[in-house]
Amino acid sequence: MQNPSCLLYGPGDARFEDRPLPMIEDPYDVIIRIAYVGVCGSDVHFWTHGGVKRLVSPSNPLVMGHEASGIVQTVGPAVTTLQPGDPVAIEPGRACRLCSRCKMGKYNLCPQMKFAASPPDHGTLSKYFKISADCCYKIPTSVGRSFGLDEAVLVEPLSVAVHSVRQVGVQPGDKVVVFGAGTIGLLCAAVAREYGASMITCVDISRDKLDFAHSFVPNGRLSFATAIPTQSLSPEENAQCLRGMHRNAHITETDVVGFDVAIEATGAESCIQMAIHALRVGGSFVQTGLGQRNVSFPISTVSENEINVKGCFRYGPGDYKMALELAFTRKIELKSLITKIVPFEKTIEAWETTKRGEGIKTLIRGVGFADEHDGNEAGDKEYNPGYV
Template sequence: MTDNLSCILYGKNDIRLEQRPIPKAGPNQLLIRVKTVGICGSDVHYCLHGAIGNFIVKEPMVLGHESAGIVEAVGENVRGFSVGDRVAMEPGIPCRGCQHCKTGNYNLCPDMRFFATPPVDGSLARYVTHDADFCFKLPENVSLEEGALCEPLSVAIHACRRAHLQIGQNVLVTGAGPIGLLCLLTAKAMGVSSVVVTDLDDGRLALAKKAGADHIVNVRGKSQDDLRREVTSAFGGLMPDAAMECTGAQPCVETAITVILYFSRYDILYSPLLFS
């Protein structure tokens, strides 16, 4: 094994394909031959701006964090995995020792090491090592492409759980990108009655409709009052029980706030750092 072609970001609009040494699996780690990697909005943001908020690319960094692959080698003390296993990788490795980690909220760990978040390299390479307890075997009926989508799907599932979605509710999803579509699919799987999806792009809205949206609304050129009326009309004159903001755009945040019921759940799925 000598080929570890990696996609490396050097700075704004400066991406290079370079060979890097193939890492070795340490104790409690797996060496994974990466097969599929999704391109997230954060990867694009780092490429275009060289930073997201306080996370600044100061040295070359491998991109990518939505990934799946095949186990190539098993490190010392690892149990439950074998060479050839197909796995999805959870991209963040917490410290495991802080209060957040010990109370089950390890996603809030202040010392989280996350793929493709400076200064940590990502997974858009031929080979990566990763802690075995953050790798998950894929069932035979799940492809590696679908395995790479486990990470963004987990975002949607977490958001829908935080919103306490229930059978019979009405849900507004602002943004028909990948995260918005996954929120739509997850909300439907949880039994909500109706989902309205908004976006600026008719093509994306058509895909949302095909994916199961009950109503779609193109927001281009419309005032907040117009959108409020159109969304509530789509829900039969009712306000949504929950809203999920999946764009990171300030007008969409305002739209969702103006249409939801008092005491409704409102999830913002894109980091406020992207506004900066």
């Protein structure tokens, strides 16, 4: 096979096939030899249900994968920022750059966005993947071998977390509650810490994930806590328990009680409701996790308490740059999030591992890559397509 790929034909139906080698068509294109691909909740949803809004089918199968890193294989004639052999983190979406949303700095909302593994656009679970050069972020040589291509995969979800925290406007001294202690929730909490939050509470139903959060999020100045909702209580009652966790004897009835910011990273209806009720009057809420499309939302509480509500969709201008800075300077340690790496041939095992909620982040190793490969490996010599 020249370009082995993993395609999804429908729920529970994945097949390994050879696909055509990508060719340089636009002078700003680059072709990447994929090193690692991360598994996220949307991959599991596709594997289980065949898609989100648009479904795959036997007549329109889809190459999966969007969290990815790799090594530059070939560059178009107009590319001056990269060269073959460069290790890169990949931003897996190409906007049109021409529409009104792109022009107003909201390229993540571009109606013509071509996003990896979002039908009909194929993803990164291939040996080779083509993307625009400006969507590839070179791992600086100063970072050396201490920052590998496995960690570079996690720059994509870290960018989502950066976008979420920027959207909701976390300020120094804020009390923040994060719902969900998976990859996105943990990274949102870590980014909120870097933006100056003085108190962070993580909420999840998994004690293992919350135990991990204690080692991943805190630093010396941060008041950090975790909580598991009580199943027998309503979302509003659980929210009251959360609000009372940090209440002390010196607070009077006239003091503002509740969190300044709630970051919802699960998409679960009960967590969305809990988040709104956990906020103080005038607090801010951002919906970061994607779950059910239609949920019961406490709109009266939002109105009565003048809650600021924000959406979060992928990432926008400056988010990847910020994520890279946080990762490269080790302000957020991404390596510890990786709990399992499987070879390309065991992609289904990776999806099932994530589906069962095991660990934090599972990676799929690219075709022909060994454990010791990192950002200093050179690209293959066997495939070097020219500009056509």
